[in-house]
């Protein structure tokens with residue numbers, strides 16, 4: 325039997341401290357609750373392992389070809405934690421020899437020995453959250469590290485043997501100017517990482533940043549934001565990077581295979597609190613409640629039969645009601661068009677058993693005529709002009 329390909333996401337919801345712009349599901353572990361955290365950390369990893377083992381029935385029908393350990397800050401975990409997770413994952417799933425296995429790390433938490441542990445555990449890609457190479461900007465963002473600490477982490481990763489390294493940058497952050505942004509970009513390019521993600525800051529409701537008028541006033545205006553966006557593309561492309569997604573650049577062959585699964589609606593299962601999955605044409609998400617997650621997983625570990633374990637684990641998964649076919653078509657277009665290679669009419673047909681022109685013919689024709697999209701033998705993609713105003717065009721792919 326030919327095995328189907330599967331991606332796995334593992335969520336580690338702990339960070340040294342919350343950054344002021346962050347709305348991800350993660351808890352800051354400051355000195356005050358460190359002792360409690362140590363116990364919670366162990367309980368959480370045990371729960372994660374139980375959840376992973378509850379999927380071992382998929383071993384014969386799926387081969388895992390991408391794994392992404394994200395967060396939060398996975399590199400905050402203690403020695404041995406990541407090896408335990410990876411060992412359990414390999415017990416539960418059949419993992420391809422060539423799997424891309426990524427871990428996210430933040431400067432200030434990535435030691436030499438942790439980087440070596442990751443390599444030993446078979447992890448072959450590391451994504452380091454730098455965000456800015458300017459110490460004042462880092463401090464305003466509430467990051468725990470400065471640029472020198474990032475350099476130590478980067479060297480630790482290289483010394484341990486990581487070749488495939490991503491560096492995350494954010495533009496339009498408080499206090500930033502075009503000059504300081506370009507300086508960050510140039511410093512990062514000098515390190516020659518395999519991959520650079522460059523996003524523009526989004527002020528999310530409910531974050532401390534959204535409530536802080538003084539910092540909000542320090543955010544560069546739209547015109548400067550646009551210049552940063554244009555400079556990112558110009559500099560990275562001239563530096564040998566391929567822009568394969570609106571905000572992601574890679575040296576040839578280093579595009580992130582796991583993220584491409586998200587953008588092309590391929591199957592993946594997420595483990596841990598808040599993790600989402602797309603599996604068997606259904607979207608579902610895990611509970612965001614830490615206590616509930618640990619309680620149900622502990623109960624699952626005491627179940628007698630495999631069927632009882634599965635039934636128990638299903639209690640933490642909630643089906644996403646919105647994921648009907650129309651919604652999936654929208655996602656296919658939104659996510660696929662963010663990739664510079666675009667979407668293919670034949671993949672759309674294969675996935676939904678309908679012609680892309682029957683569903684989106686009018687909007688595609690309109691934007692091909694205006695020069696924002698190009699249709700090259702059934703491959704529909706943004707032109708440069710379209711990519712620069714992609715958000716407003718993508719909104720027209722919403723179905724009624």
Ligand code: SF4
Pocket residue numbers: 338339340341342343346347348350395396397430453
């Ligand atoms: S390190 Fe990342 S996940 Fe953690 S608080 Fe900062 S932005 Fe959020």
